[in-house]
Amino acid sequence: GQQLNQSPQSMFIQEGEDVSMNCTSSSIFNTWLWYKQDPGEGPVLLIALYKAGELTSNGRLTAQFGITRKDSFLNISASIPSDVGIYFCAGQLYITQGGSEKLVFGKGTKLTVNP
Amino acid sequence: NAGVTQTPKFQVLKTGQSMTLQCAQDMNHEYMSWYRQDPGMGLRLIHYSVGAGITDQGEVPNGYNVSRSTTEDFPLRLLSAAPSQTSVYFCASSYGKLGKQYFGPGTRLTVT
Numbered sequence: 548g549q550q551l552n553q554s555p556q557s558m559f560i561q562e563g564e565d566v567s568m569n570c571t572s573s574s575i576f577n578t579w580l581w582y583k584q585d586p587g588e589g590p591v592l593l594i595a596l597y598k599a600g601e602l603t604s605n606g607r608l609t610a611q612f613g614i615t616r617k618d619s620f621l622n623i624s625a626s627i628p629s630d631v632g633i634y635f636c637a638g639q640l641y642i643t644q645g646g647s648e649k650l651v652f653g654k655g656t657k658l659t660v661n662p
Numbered sequence: 663n664a665g666v667t668q669t670p671k672f673q674v675l676k677t678g679q680s681m682t683l684q685c686a687q688d689m690n691h692e693y694m695s696w697y698r699q700d701p702g703m704g705l706r707l708i709h710y711s712v713g714a715g716i717t718d719q720g721e722v723p724n725g726y727n728v729s730r731s732t733t734e735d736f737p738l739r740l741l742s743a744a745p746s747q748t749s750v751y752f753c754a755s756s757y758g759k760l761g762k763q764y765f766g767p768g769t770r771l772t773v774t
Binding site: 591 | 666702703704707762765767768
């Protein structure tokens with residue numbers, strides 16, 4: 548089945564540093580999404596990408612939809628302590644057999660920010 | 663607007679017991695989904711619904727049942743709980759595209 552390889556698994560950084568994480572797959576996706584999950588909470592959507600090559604920013608966050616449609620990255624600039632959490636990528640693809648849509652999640656990147 | 667609500671927040675069951683996890687949304691979303699989250703596994707889709715009266719299986723449906731009698735509610739039933747079902751369960755909803763989902767706060771279930 549379709550799988551997303553998200554890396555790194557975890558990151559330990561100092562406040563103020565920039566962060567970069569990515570997701571890759573052997574499958575082509577129609578949409579890429581990035582979520583953040585705080586401890587004890589559900590994931591919250593950060594950025595949605597709908598077109599190959601699309602580069603989108605949301606404050607200090609920037610994400611890109613890879614040209615091949617098989618990958619995406621998320622950058623966080625000037626990290627702050629509240630950036631701590633688990634970041635998930637998710638790819639949406641269209642299943643031609645049955646005409647349904649499927650959302651596949653990466654396993655997450657756990658970010659720790661030291662003040 | 664409460665968004666997506668889930669009850670209970672925590673639950674302990676004995677093997678073989680049954681229970682229903684509740685999920686409700688007040689955003690008039692068509693799509694609703696149930697995921698389970700296990701350490702190192704990310705989120706895995708259990709069941710989903712594209713509208714009232716319509717449900718379908720996700721990646722890991724075994725041991726779970728769902729129904730969608732109204733747009734607002736999407737309960738998840740465990741008919742005979744097993745230790746392998748110990749997990750955190752999230753309900754999500756969205757307007758149309760499966761991707762732009764809003765998640766509930768989760769239910770942490772332990773089966774002993």
